[in-house]
Amino acid sequence: MSAPQFLKDCETRMEKAFDVLRNDLKGLRTGRATPAMLDTLRVDYYGSPTPVKEVANVSCPDPTSIVIKPFSGDSLKDIEKAIRASSLGLAPNNDGKVIRLTLPPMSGDQRKKLVAEIKKKAEDAKVACRNIRRDGNKNFEDAEKAKTITEDDRDKGKAKVQDLLKSYEAKIDDAADKKSKEVMEG
Template sequence: MTTQEILKDAETRMEKALEVFRNDLKGLRTGRASPHLLDPLRVDYYGSPTPIKNIASITCPDAATIVIKPYQAEMLKDIEKAIRASDLGLAPNNDGKVIRLSLPPMSGEQRKKLVQQIKKQAEAAKVACRNIRRDSNKHFDDAEKNKLMTEDERDRGKAKIQDLLKSYEAKIDELAAKKEKEVMEQ
């Protein structure tokens, strides 16, 4: 592999790791209602687990309420069952047409636990990026050993990979800090 190919591969993989972290953050409860809270939930829809957003419209009329209106009325019971079985800790209110979820305000202790979870997820994303750096450095070492590049090219490539890692770690820290601030707001 050439230096450019190794760098491109590393950047693509680090971008994917960042995207996974971004999606994990979307699903966290911050005290505000968000349709993304329901993203991890699956409903049995004709024998296959299907995301709620694919079988119902999800809206947030205010900061503490989520309204789920299924496209097919018979799906109400299945959606309600999936919410009750989940670890969201929310009690669905089914009026026969829509399901309403009221989000109670989070306690200070819950907020602190959530911040710890965000830090854990951020560290996992950084570890994924570091593993990508390790793989890329191995590609550089192999290329140099196989006489496809010089030692200087290998060292410059490793330095570029390190710079790339630093930029992605900074992006992860920025996203985590933003989400922590959002969680800690009353």
Template structure:
């Protein structure tokens, strides 16, 4: 489909932003050595037959650096929350007193920290590939637009340069987020 330069740039930036956001969200679920609601808030709980993010059915807090407390809005789903946390890949052991759930977040072992940084690297590479795929799509669309005389050859070259700038910008964001999370994990 042919588009003009502005449409292509806007679409490209939106899609690169989305890929970066998906990456950021995947990092929030990764454990550092400290308790954080982000470790469990996206765990999906079976709530009246529908998988619902934990943060929508419970209050999640971290009263201490090594502890998460989950207070369900509806006591009836306490066991469903426990099952969902146990089934998640967070590697956390929930304890309940019948009213609320406490999770002690043990410090990460050196081996676990290495595993986590490897996962971050994998997630980051997936995000960079997604960004490069957006670049490829943008360049294809631009070439189609140039063939259909919606832009000149010079415009096409300028647009490809701008798309490359966006690619560098979003790959840089991904690299920054990855580096910050790795630092958190190694120091946490």
């Protein structure tokens, strides 16, 4: 691999770490109902775990409720079972045609716990990016030892990897701050 390939590899892997954080944050409950809250929910659909949005329409008629309308009436009980088994902490109300989820208002204590969880997820994403930096630096050092790049190229490459890390850490902080603010305002 060449120096530009090392950098591209680092950037691709850091972007994946950032995407994982973004998806985790999307699924977190704020004070407002969103269909994204159910993105991680899997329903047993003919023996295979399937995302709920592939077996039903998910909508939010108002800020405190979610309505799930299955494409097939057969999957209503499976969706209800998946919601009860999930960590959402919501009680599904099944009327035979749709499932309604009502989000109770969050207490100040719950909001603080959620913000702490957001901070932890952000820190995990940063640690993943730092590990990617370590791998990138090692690639540059190995290439220099193998005489495929010069010492100067190694140092420049390491500096670019560090800049990449700084930019992703800033993105991670920004996403976590926005979500924390959203949770506290709810």
